[in-house]
Amino acid sequence: MHAEPILPPARVRAMTExxxxxxxxxxxxxxxxxxxxxxxxxxxxxxxxxxxxxxMSYAKLARRVNRIEAGLAGLGVGRxxxxxxxxxxWWQFLALHLAALRLGAVTNPVMPIFRERELxxxxxxAESKVLVIPREFRGFQYEPxxxxxxxxxxxxxxVLVIGGDxxxxxxxxxxxxxxxxxxxDRLAPNHPGPDDVIQLLxxxxxxxxxxxxxxxxNTLYASILPYAERFGLDNGDTVLMASPLAHQTGFMYGLxxxxxxxxxxxxxxxxxxxxxxxxxxxEGVTFTMAATPFLSDMADEAAKRPDDxxxxxTFLSAGAPIPRALVRRAAESLGANIISAxxxxxNGAVTTTxxxxxxxxxxxxxxxxxxxxxxxVVDENGAVLPPDxxxxxxxRGASNFVGYLKHxxxxxxxxxxxxETGDLARIDADGYVRITGRTKDVxxxxxxxxxxxxxxxxxxxxxxxxxxxxxxxPDPRLGERACAFAVLRPEQxxxxxxxxxxxxxxxxxxxxxxxxxxxxEAMPKTPSGKxxxxxxxxxxxxxxxxxxxG
Numbered sequence: 001m002h003a004e005p006i007l008p009p010a011r012v013r014a015m016t017e018x019x020x021x022x023x024x025x026x027x028x029x030x031x032x033x034x035x036x037x038x039x040x041x042x043x044x045x046x047x048x049x050x051x052x053x054x055x056m057s058y059a060k061l062a063r064r065v066n067r068i069e070a071g072l073a074g075l076g077v078g079r080x081x082x083x084x085x086x087x088x089x090w091w092q093f094l095a096l097h098l099a100a101l102r103l104g105a106v107t108n109p110v111m112p113i114f115r116e117r118e119l120x121x122x123x124x125x126a127e128s129k130v131l132v133i134p135r136e137f138r139g140f141q142y143e144p145x146x147x148x149x150x151x152x153x154x155x156x157x158x159v160l161v162i163g164g165d166x167x168x169x170x171x172x173x174x175x176x177x178x179x180x181x182x183x184x185d186r187l188a189p190n191h192p193g194p195d196d197v198i199q200l201l202x203x204x205x206x207x208x209x210x211x212x213x214x215x216x217x218n219t220l221y222a223s224i225l226p227y228a229e230r231f232g233l234d235n236g237d238t239v240l241m242a243s244p245l246a247h248q249t250g251f252m253y254g255l256x257x258x259x260x261x262x263x264x265x266x267x268x269x270x271x272x273x274x275x276x277x278x279x280x281x282x283e284g285v286t287f288t289m290a291a292t293p294f295l296s297d298m299a300d301e302a303a304k305r306p307d308d309x310x311x312x313x314t315f316l317s318a319g320a321p322i323p324r325a326l327v328r329r330a331a332e333s334l335g336a337n338i339i340s341a342x343x344x345x346x347n348g349a350v351t352t353t354x355x356x357x358x359x360x361x362x363x364x365x366x367x368x369x370x371x372x373x374x375x376x377v378v379d380e381n382g383a384v385l386p387p388d389x390x391x392x393x394x395x396r397g398a399s400n401f402v403g404y405l406k407h408x409x410x411x412x413x414x415x416x417x418x419x420e421t422g423d424l425a426r427i428d429a430d431g432y433v434r435i436t437g438r439t440k441d442v443x444x445x446x447x448x449x450x451x452x453x454x455x456x457x458x459x460x461x462x463x464x465x466x467x468x469x470x471x472x473x474p475d476p477r478l479g480e481r482a483c484a485f486a487v488l489r490p491e492q493x494x495x496x497x498x499x500x501x502x503x504x505x506x507x508x509x510x511x512x513x514x515x516x517x518x519x520x521e522a523m524p525k526t527p528s529g530k531x532x533x534x535x536x537x538x539x540x541x542x543x544x545x546x547x548x549x550g
Contacts, residue, residue: 001082001106001127005197005214005402006411012195020372020398021218022225023194027101029260034062040235041264044283045091048270049137049163054091061095067174068099075158075173077130079104079190082200084128085246086110086119088137088269092162092170093245094255096132101198104190105129108200109246112137118210120149122202125212125405127155132170135163138270194218200405201248203345212405213345222398223348224257226371230354231314231339233287235262238311240288242268242276243529248345249318253289273297281308289316291529292326293467295338299330312336316352318343323460324363331362342366342435344421346401351375351433365432366425372398376418377427390436390449393425394418441533443470446478450512458506459484459499459514464492467523469531470514473540483540484514487523494519496546515545 015021033042038059045054056064077083083100085107087093097107108126110119112134123131133142146159160170192198194217202210228234241254245267258265266283268276276298279285290298295317302309315334317327318341331338340362341352351367361368369375376384377391385391396417404410412420424437436453443450452470459468467487472480488494496517503513524535 003405025217033058044266064095065098069102071173081105081129082126084108084131086133089267104192111246130158132160237263237286239265240285243290273301277308284311287314299333303333323457325461347399387429390426393421393423443472464494471536482514483516485518
């Protein structure tokens with residue numbers, strides 16, 4: 001991977017002296033766990049393809065990591081090489097990352113849902129040396145797809161197949177390898193430093209070209225440590241991770257954080273709310289984190305099975321603005337702390353609500369900055385706005401990334417370290433933020449901005465609504481009008497006049513009322529669960545208002 005991280009000496013010095021960058025890597029914590037608590041359970045893997053439940057102690061996981069490390073070294077993987085993994089939430093993902101770290105290689109997680117177009121772009125940009133794939137996942141065969149694009153990837157030297165039956169089977173790589181201490185000692189000097197790039201993770205790519213976000217151990221730890229501290233997590237916790245490990249949520253808080261804490265993690269590879277509740281009950285799960293749709297599904301399931309979620313203390317929901325009605329409903333049915341959060345691939349969780357916050361903060365905001373992070377809202381000229389004024393949200397601090405692969409010009413970070421997030425927001429007098437939309441997601445109706453997220457939140461209160469997204473319809477007179485796309489709950493109906501009447505009962509300003517309702521079977525989403533509004537905007541371009549107001 002030919003890329004230089006953007007690490008100004010002043011930032012390194014400030015973050016190090018403040019203690020916000022701990023100056024360690026995940027191997028430091030992993031080796032300590034192996035030495036101190038070798039028999040403690042590290043990971044529980046529920047593989048939906050094989051039906052197997054795999055339990056690994058820290059000692060057993062370490063033996064697997066040793067074999068994978070030696071196997072990758074035998075393939076020529078070394079410092080700075082990229083190991084791409086298009087894998088579900090399986091134990092191999094965790095072990096591969098630890099093995100890559102030992103060799104000084106860069107881990108590049110790739111979502112299992114990606115196909116030829118996305119995969120070829122990402123592997124080519126990263127100059128991936130090794131790719132690890134499943135033989136099959138959710139009915140899709142991965143090896144034929146990779147073979148179809150391999151000629152366009154000259155840097156790709158090895159493709160390893162988990163569950164494969166040929167010479168490139170992942171199991172074949174490690175079955176005959178039993179490295180001795182001397183072998184591992186020879187590899188040890190390749191360990192990366194805390195400021196070396198160790199993760200390359202692509203943004204969802206809802207519009208335009210996906211960006212390769214680069215992180216170091218220090219920038220990742222700078223999010224994980226304050227996060228665990230804020231929610232009182234420790235080695236007695238059991239974390240359920242159903243959000244993909246190939247997404248920043250899963251990687252930071254489902255792969256790294258359990259090892260940092262010495263806790264155990266339970267992986268779910270295919271989302272199903274009923275199965276998630278089964279795992280919570282069976283494994284004694286205390287904490288989980290996932291995108292908004294997961295929370296909605298879980299709240300519905302828990303309402304039918306309240307006894308099975310008794311161990312769950314905290315559910316942190318992020319990835320998109322969370323409808324306030326959903327937070328209230330989930331808090332009641334799960335009987336757990338529901339935490340709202342905002343963050344990005346570029347910086348992990350930046351703001352979260354806090355356990356014990358008053359209801360107006362818990363239900364009406366997206367949280368308060370994590371230790372080591374700052375946020376501010378600015379106007380179109382870059383001037384900082386006072387409380388409760390909407391503007392462009394900027395963030396700076398310890399967990400901000402160190403650049404986009406091969407595109408330093410996209411960094412969008414000024415000389416003072418403020419990163420342009422692309423979100424619109426308001427910050428109240430207490431420092432709590434409320435995300436109001438995206439800078440590219442504004443509806444400007446007759447010169448007035450429509451508060452998209454707030455309108456969606458009101459629509460979400462309607463009992464027939466499962467999911468909703470409001471986007472712009474082009475209009476020759478007003479510029480834009482609002483169209484509401486909705487997925488309804490089973491056996492529910494909703495007409496446009498009924499929606500308008502409901503919103504009027506909620507006292508929504510007339511100029512903010514949607515002017516069309518489109519009921520659809522399912523929302524188009526990114527692999528991480530975010531609604532793809534770019535797709536909906538494309539559909540809306542072909543629509544006309546059901547009701548035109550002046």
